[in-house]
Amino acid sequence: PSIIHLKRDLLVPLSFQSDNAEPETHDARAAAYNSKGVLNTRFGDFPHSSIVGIPYGSQVRAAPLTNNQQNRKRKRKQDTGEDVATEPTTSTGFLHVLAPTAELWTASLPHRTQVVYTPDSSFILHKLQVRPGSVLIEAGAGSGSFTHAGARAAYSGFEFHKERVQKLTDEIERHGLDGLVEIVHRDVCKDGFLVTRKVGKQEEEDTSPGATAVFLDLPAPWLALPHLTRRTRPTPSLPTSTGLTPSPSPGPGASVEKIGETTATATAVRICTFSPCIEQVTRTVSVLRKLGWVDIEMVEVQHRRIEVRRLNPKGYEDGAGPRTVGEAVQRLKWVGKYRDHKREKDSADSTIATVKQNPTEAWKTQNNREKKGAKAGKIVTRIEPEIKSHTSYLVFAVLPREWTAEDEAAAQTLVKQTT
Ligand code: SAM
Structure with a gap:
């Protein structure tokens, strides 16, 4: 990205441009800055007024040191026998203003839970084949780290902790992702994945989100799996609610229940579950097999940068x-x-x-x-040892598009025509 270097006089907050205007004591200066908001770092202080509204990519220099700060720095140098004459009179720290991305948010978000880090979320989204136009559901949404990464698709996040739902909903709105991302307050293991949609002016209906990809970051993902069915065939042991995109046409003996309006876009559904213990993996895989998921594999991402x-x-x-x-x-x-x-x-x-x-x-x-x-x-x-990544096991599986008698007949016709 291009970096725009601003002129120095634009970088210094207006109220501190002249020597006289700068408060004498550190406390007075801190109070003056804090009244407007200031980012304090070990590289210097950055008043929000020097950051807000300038183009992304700009370099912002730290505010000038107060007399007190300069004296303290000089004294520290004198005490350690360093050359005081080389001490600069201004702060040398700077920062670059970057456009917000999901990756930066993951690196800086307030942790309300364990979070999914970028090495895992990028691999998961790649394996789930998530792209613009996909419909992704996540349970639980927790601190919203994966939520932001997944917001490149249409996204529904389920979370049963009320306060986390509230905070995440606020963040989504502040980050301009509402409309694309929907946060639902729900215990998915008990109540499944149906979402409430408006059907008329007044009426609302619980309907399938029509997911094409699913990410489960839950302590017991196997309890949520039975809710992730297409329900085109009646299965007595399965609950009535469902979260997936349905098959294109119901096969013989299929339930007449119509799920969502997305029959034309029905496709294979991909799932990923994220579990720290191998025992959780074993239980998940066993239930996935019973429910007809195929291509089941387990991966652990060990992200390392090799210099x-x-x-x-x-x-x-x-x-x-x-x-x-x-x-x-x-x-x-x-x-x-x-x-x-x-x-x-x-x-x-x-x-x-x-x-x-x-x-x-x-x-x-x-x-x-x-x-x-x-x-x-x-x-x-x-x-490089210090790359943040959560050591969990990723279980991937695919629920194939259902193959109906009509599909088979159509395929046979096609074969006859082409041979
Ligand atoms: N994926 C999140 C992220 O990247 O920030 C972190 C998720 S955190 C590890 C697990 C979350 O699952 C917790 O916030 C917890 O409240 C939620 N949870 C646990 N069981 C649940 C259930 N049955 N239904 C919905 N949410 C649940």
């Missing part, structure tokens, strides 16, 4: 020191050798003369030497 680096000729990553005693001993030996070598070199006038006479040439030689050294360095890989 590939070339070691410098001394055998270390640039800027890094030895990590074992062996490496430290090796390094000391090397440093000793280097010092001896440097002493010899410094006493020989020739090198100094080269630098004095032709600094560019000397630099080039040094640069080439480094390049050659770098080429000789070993390539190493290191796994």
Whole structure:
């Protein structure tokens, strides 16, 4: 994305542009900022007034330090024996204003529950083949992390905790996702997935959301599964409510009950359940099999970023020191050798003369030497340990489109015509 660098005078909040206007004490300054709202970070303070309304991608500099803050910083440096003269008089921190995305929301949302992190949600949405036009249902919606990722499809989120429903509904509205996302207060294990829709001016009807994809982030997903049927064939053991898109045409012996208005778009339905224990997985898989789901598989996402680096000729990553005693001993030996070598070199006038006479040439030689050294360095890989991902097992399955007598007859006709 393009980054627009704003002029400095636009970055400083208006009330603090002149030296006189800035409150003297930190408390007074904090109070002045907080009256308008301020983001305090270890890189400096960012009043909301310097952020709101500027284009996405802009860089915003931290507000200038107060006298008190500067004095405190200087004193800290003096105490640790650092050079006070190098202390800048302004804060050097900055931030970039980014357009909100589901990924940024997942990284910063208020946690009301465990949440689904981006490595999992992106894999789940890919496997569920969710895209604009799909209808996705999630139970439970909890903190709304997956909700935001899933809002790229039409989405219904079910949650039985009243306060979470309220907070999530508010967030959805503030983020401009209402209309696309519907949050339903419901215990899905008991009451299933039907949603209330307006059918006339006054009347309402409980109807299937016509889901094409389902995500269950529940402690006991197997209890919700019996509600996820198409109900075109009467099954005595199944409850009457249903959440899925129905089959295109009822087969022989099918129930006359019509579910939703989406018969033309009926398709295979994909499901994912998210469970931390293998015992939950076993129970879920067993119920999925009984209910006719196929292609059942279990996946655990172990997201790791692998950094590939070339070691410098001394055998270390640039800027890094030895990590074992062996490496430290090796390094000391090397440093000793280097010092001896440097002493010899410094006493020989020739090198100094080269630098004095032709600094560019000397630099080039040094640069080439480094390049050659770098080429000789070993390539190493290191796994970044700190990527947030919830270690749960993902169970995927497909409920195929029902194959009716009419479908079979149509297929046979097609085969005859083409052979
Ligand atoms: N998927 C959410 C996210 O990404 O932020 C986190 C979900 S949290 C781990 C599980 C949620 O399921 C809780 O908020 C809980 O209240 C809800 N829950 C548990 N049983 C439920 C049920 N039978 N019906 C609806 N919600 C239920």
